[in-house]
Amino acid sequence: MAAAEIDVDETLVRALLTEQHPDLAGLPVRVVAQGWDNVMARLGQDLAVRVPRRAAAARLVEHEQRWLPELAPTLPVTVPVPVRVGRPSSALAYPWSWSVVPWVPGTRASDVPVGRRGALAGPLAEFLLALHRPAPSGFPVNPVRGVPLRTRDEAVRARLASGVVPDEARALAAWERAVAAPAWDGPPLWVHGDLHPGNLVVADDDALAAVVDLGDLTAGDPATDLAAGWLVLDAPARAVLRQRLAARYPVDDPVWARARGWALSMASSMLTSGPEHAWILDLGAESLERVLADA
Numbered sequence: 025m026a027a028a029e030i031d032v033d034e035t036l037v038r039a040l041l042t043e044q045h046p047d048l049a050g051l052p053v054r055v056v057a058q059g060w061d062n063v064m065a066r067l068g069q070d071l072a073v074r075v076p077r078r079a080a081a082a083r084l085v086e087h088e089q090r091w092l093p094e095l096a097p098t099l100p101v102t103v104p105v106p107v108r109v110g111r112p113s114s115a116l117a118y119p120w121s122w123s124v125v126p127w128v129p130g131t132r133a134s135d136v137p138v139g140r141r142g143a144l145a146g147p148l149a150e151f152l153l154a155l156h157r158p159a160p161s162g163f164p165v166n167p168v169r170g171v172p173l174r175t176r177d178e179a180v181r182a183r184l185a186s187g188v189v190p191d192e193a194r195a196l197a198a199w200e201r202a203v204a205a206p207a208w209d210g211p212p213l214w215v216h217g218d219l220h221p222g223n224l225v226v227a228d229d230d231a232l233a234a235v236v237d238l239g240d241l242t243a244g245d246p247a248t249d250l251a252a253g254w255l256v257l258d259a260p261a262r263a264v265l266r267q268r269l270a271a272r273y274p275v276d277d278p279v280w281a282r283a284r285g286w287a288l289s290m291a292s293s294m295l296t297s298g299p300e301h302a303w304i305l306d307l308g309a310e311s312l313e314r315v316l317a318d319a
Contacts, residue, residue: 027078028058028077028078029077029078029079030076030077030078030118030119031077032055032063032065032075032076032077033055033063034053034054034055034065036075036116036118037053037055037063037065037067037073037075038053039113039116040073040075040110040113040116040118040122041053041067041073041124043113043115043116044108044110044111044113045108045110045124048067048068048071048108048124051067051068051071052066052067052068053065053066053067053073054066056072058077059077060081061076061077061078061080061081061084061239062074062075062076062077062081062085062239063075063076063077066127067124067127069127070126070127071107071124071125071126071127072104072124072125072126072127073110073122073123073124073125074104074122074123074124074125075110075122076120076121076122079119079120081120081239082119082120082121083164084239084240085120085121085122085123085239086121087164087238087239087241088104088106088123088238088239088241089106089109089121089123090164091163091164091238091241092104092105092106092238092241093105093106095155095214098154099151099154099155099235100147100150100151100154101147101150101151101232101234101235102126102128102233102234102235103234103235103236103238104125104126104128104234104236104238105125105126106123106124106125107124107125107126108123108124109121109123109124110122110123110124128225128233128234128236129227129233130225130226130227130228130233130234131225131226131228132221132222132224132225132226133221133222133224133225133226133256134220134221134222134303134307135303136221136226136230138256138257138258138310139258140230141221141226141230141256141257141258141261142257142258142260142261142264143229143230143231143232144224144226144230144231144232144256144257144261145257145261145262145264145265145268146264146265146268147231147232148224148232148252148256148257148265149264149265149268149269150268151232151235152246152249152250152252152269153268153269153272155214155215155216155249156213156214156215156246156249156272157213157214158211158212158213158214158243159211159212159213159214159243163212163214163242163243164241164242165242166217166240166241166242166244169215169217169218169240169242169244169248170212170215170217170242170243170244170245170248171244171245172207172208172245173202173203173205173207173245173247173282173285173286173289174203174207176289177199177203179289180199180288180289180292181196181199183292183293183295183296184196184199184292186296188295188296189292189295189296189312190295190309190312191312191316194316194319195288195292195312195315195316197319198284198285198288198315198316198319199285199288199289201281201285201319202281202282202284202285202286202288203285205278205281205282205285206278207245207282208244208245208246208247208279208282212243212244213243213244213245213246214241214242214243215241215242215243215244215245215246215248215249216235216238216240216241216248216249217238217240217241217242217248217249218237218239218240219235219248219249219251219252219255219256220252220255220256220290220307220311221255221256221307222237222303222304222307223235223236223237224236224256245279245282246273246279247279247280247282247283247285247286248283248286250269250273250279250280250282250283250286251283251284251286251287251289251290252265252287253265253266253280253283253287254283254284254287254291254311254314254315254318255287255290255291255307255311258314259314259317259318262314262318266280284315284318284319287311287314287315288312288315290308290311291307291308291309291311291312291315292308292312293308294307294308294311295308295309295312
């Protein structure tokens, strides 16, 4: 986990609110998550504050601020459109943009057993069908999402050779097959970029309540997002996802071979992320197992 460049705590969050959104500053503030890029603090009952903890995340928050208000009305699933925009504060020595977003009740899908995630397949397909459309010029460029799969070859091979990824030989063979698949030759399509179970919120009835963390939003090869078939779902639910998407992405389309490769790439990244978050290591191991079982 990357070291924080600025320690974001409840005192800083309240100070930023007091300075820029004083009508919200009296609400209870409680830090509930420390991610790679952002700190999430719950604000009262219905809001949350998303505050970058390092410079690399600041532009990702700005992508959400710029594009989510435009994209959200076209999507069938809730996404965290900022309700307030925060700016850098020289008085508080805080240099980056930040957001106040709705709080979505529910459970992170990574905390829901994969066998209970089957109800997500249909809504996830509808989300992808709505999101995957040609992006306008000026879309946010992301060097590691939506790009040709072959550009990830050096990084993936290094992770597979690190000794921490199980079944290296089978994983490498699966990776080489994925990289050999024909590249995307269509227009750049909007992609979420990081569609794994940690970024899906599940309601009490196991329905999909929200898709969150769109900081990696970019445009390019939709296979990046279709990797969710292996990162999120088991084989029966993945079959449902693919059937729901078949009119756009037929079962023999090479996009699915690349999607499996993207899932392998993301799983290997999770497995080499270090011991700070056990759930990420577990997610990586489970995802890799599903990729190899389906390869």
